[in-house]
Amino acid sequence: MTLMAAHRLIGMRRRLLIEWLILVTVLTLLSTALTVWQDLPGIRDINHRAYDLSMQAVRAPAPSPDIAIIAIDDASIEALGYWPWRRSVHAALLERLHGARAVGLDLILSDPYLTHPRDDPLLAQAIAQHGRVVLPDILSPDGQQRIMPIPALAQAAAALGRIDARPDPDGTLRAIETRRTPAGGGPPLAHFSLAIAGVAGQEAAVARAQAFPSDMAVRVQFTDPAKRHALYPYAAVLSGQVPEAEFKDRIVLVGAWASGLGDHLATPLGGMTAGVAILADTVQNLRDNLWIRIAPSWVTALAGLGLILPVCLGLGTLSTRRGLAGALAASILFLITDALLLQQTGYWLPPAGTLAALFLAYPLWSWRSQEASLRHIDAELEQLHIPLRPDADGLDTDTDSGPVGPDTLPARAIRLHKAVSRLKQATRAQKETLSFLSHDMRSPQSAILAILELRRQSPEQWAEETVLAHIEQQTRTTLNLVDQFVQLGRAESAPLDRRPVYLDDLIQECCDRRWPQAAQRGIELQFEARHPEAEASLDAELMGRAIGNLLDNALLYGPANSVVACTLESDARHWHIHVRNAGPGIPPEQQEHLFTRFQRLPGDANKPAGSGLGLAFVQTVAQRHGGRASCVSASGQGARFTISLPVES
Numbered sequence: 001m002t003l004m005a006a007h008r009l010i011g012m013r014r015r016l017l018i019e020w021l022i023l024v025t026v027l028t029l030l031s032t033a034l035t036v037w038q039d040l041p042g043i044r045d046i047n048h049r050a051y052d053l054s055m056q057a058v059r060a061p062a063p064s065p066d067i068a069i070i071a072i073d074d075a076s077i078e079a080l081g082y083w084p085w086r087r088s089v090h091a092a093l094l095e096r097l098h099g100a101r102a103v104g105l106d107l108i109l110s111d112p113y114l115t116h117p118r119d120d121p122l123l124a125q126a127i128a129q130h131g132r133v134v135l136p137d138i139l140s141p142d143g144q145q146r147i148m149p150i151p152a153l154a155q156a157a158a159a160l161g162r163i164d165a166r167p168d169p170d171g172t173l174r175a176i177e178t179r180r181t182p183a184g185g186g187p188p189l190a191h192f193s194l195a196i197a198g199v200a201g202q203e204a205a206v207a208r209a210q211a212f213p214s215d216m217a218v219r220v221q222f223t224d225p226a227k228r229h230a231l232y233p234y235a236a237v238l239s240g241q242v243p244e245a246e247f248k249d250r251i252v253l254v255g256a257w258a259s260g261l262g263d264h265l266a267t268p269l270g271g272m273t274a275g276v277a278i279l280a281d282t283v284q285n286l287r288d289n290l291w292i293r294i295a296p297s298w299v300t301a302l303a304g305l306g307l308i309l310p311v312c313l314g315l316g317t318l319s320t321r322r323g324l325a326g327a328l329a330a331s332i333l334f335l336i337t338d339a340l341l342l343q344q345t346g347y348w349l350p351p352a353g354t355l356a357a358l359f360l361a362y363p364l365w366s367w368r369s370q371e372a373s374l375r376h377i378d379a380e381l382e383q384l385h386i387p388l389r390p391d392a393d394g395l396d397t398d399t400d401s402g403p404v405g406p407d408t409l410p411a412r413a414i415r416l417h418k419a420v421s422r423l424k425q426a427t428r429a430q431k432e433t434l435s436f437l438s439h440d441m442r443s444p445q446s447a448i449l450a451i452l453e454l455r456r457q458s459p460e461q462w463a464e465e466t467v468l469a470h471i472e473q474q475t476r477t478t479l480n481l482v483d484q485f486v487q488l489g490r491a492e493s494a495p496l497d498r499r500p501v502y503l504d505d506l507i508q509e510c511c512d513r514r515w516p517q518a519a520q521r522g523i524e525l526q527f528e529a530r531h532p533e534a535e536a537s538l539d540a541e542l543m544g545r546a547i548g549n550l551l552d553n554a555l556l557y558g559p560a561n562s563v564v565a566c567t568l569e570s571d572a573r574h575w576h577i578h579v580r581n582a583g584p585g586i587p588p589e590q591q592e593h594l595f596t597r598f599q600r601l602p603g604d605a606n607k608p609a610g611s612g613l614g615l616a617f618v619q620t621v622a623q624r625h626g627g628r629a630s631c632v633s634a635s636g637q638g639a640r641f642t643i644s645l646p647v648e649s
Helices: 003-036 041-057 074-080 087-095 119-130 151-156 192-199 203-211 234-238 275-288 297-317 320-345 352-383 409-440 442-457 464-493 503-513 515-520 540-557 614-624
Strands: 067-072 102-105 133-139 159-162 175-177 217-219 230-233 251-256 264-266 272-274 499-502 524-527 535-538 563-570 574-581 628-633 639-646
Touching: 003 297, 003 352, 041 320, 041 352, 067 074, 067 234, 067 275, 074 234, 087 119, 087 234, 102 192, 119 133, 119 151, 133 151, 133 192, 159 192, 192 203, 192 275, 203 275, 230 234, 251 275, 264 275, 272 275, 297 320, 297 352, 320 352, 352 409, 442 464, 464 540, 464 614, 499 503, 499 540, 503 515, 503 524, 503 535, 503 540, 503 563, 503 574, 515 524, 515 540, 535 540, 540 563, 540 574, 540 614, 540 639, 614 628, 614 639
Parallel strands: 067 230, 067 251, 102 133, 102 251, 133 159, 524 563
Antiparallel strands: 175 217, 264 272, 499 535, 563 574, 574 639, 628 639
């Protein structure tokens, strides 16, 4: 590794370290921000969904046996008649509940019962005689309007409590306010469950609820819906089918249960739940201190950081696959830990901020590390002189890459492919060059030295003129080899000087240059220009040399007084330049390696083997122009060499 390459590698590692530190900082700030601002619409929805899944995953508390529900169900309505019932019926029910510790009538009694005016005093008397009855009032969502029972009933009740509920924007009820301040001012109004607890003598529960700040929503831990609280039909209790002793020292809630009657709300456990059942759960939460507490933002942020840092460390040290697995595992671990924390301690960590950071860690790090690696590769490719941009027409000089930008992944993949190809080509060329230098270049020089040595040993047998003729011949052979080798190297790597060229004119010029050579051997060189419209964007010098090489070979290996025909044809997609001679032909087993560097056809006394570079040059030039070179031949039938070029070139 060179010093410059080592410096570039150190620079890439330093860049990756800086990128990693920036990633950790960004993810930490993102997680903290989303944790602090967890009420943002999208973040809130994620937290709500995660909360519901956590509630469904943990074991819900069993309903308390000290709480009973008297349900106004379908069977009771069928037995007692259409709803609403007379208030004297409720008064009769209270007569059977004197043993209850507290009774909550979840019934809206805000208007006088005008049809039977004597029922209201009768119900007020029953409430007063019981002494532990709680009636509901309602505070409108905006806090402006308070709906209360009629004065006679309100005065007779032991307490009043709010039954209003404010579901989250998705329609699910997750929390209640134990105390809520009216918009017009005044003392906070207690929730129905808090009023029930006060009447039932649960001072500790009341004290805990009053410790919550006013207007703070506390999350309810709903009981298992499959078990439910003890449920008794209203009609069965009223008729005496349920003994009065069943309700002794229990908190009894009376409310609607029938379909289409009363309010039913969605809860995190799924499905719709009757309002009276929700009240029973809030009473149990208040009494047993089951409220779900949201952990402070700083606690959630620290817990998230405890996972974000290991994940980022893993991304920086592990493989891509293991880094992704680590990020996913950390996300699942956080959710499982959060659910267990909810069940064991009643605390819950809003996961949206941490999950967002964990989910973004892998793609962000992959993007930045890939970008840093690609820039390092770009720098290395620049050292190999692999061009950054394609040609103006969207075609790279070596590879048809399509109209892609230089910074896109396909363009970089093409450049990398080209670099690998060049390295393979360079390795192959190195071996071939060593063979060329050790054999082809050494042979003429060795012959010259041998001739000089023979001249020294036997000057009388080797005349000076003969020696000079041999030296000249070997020198010209060496120069010809060097020229072909240099031209092949230029054809393989030098940029193409493309210009519009008429193919008829180019072929005619190549034939004209070789007319003296053909005439010397009595060979008729034929070419008839038939395609004046045949125009292509070519490097005229390289293509002229390639066509000239084919003509030279045809003249060299063709018999004297024969014909070498050069033609130009088209099949709508390609221009085909054919050069045909009437020579001895080429056996099929030798045609496979015709266009490979340093692969020579066997010669004879009159026609020595070539250098093995001429046809390789032809194929290289054809491929650089988007085409190919080919040969059709058989022993004793001559040979036809073809350069095929795309019409659009």
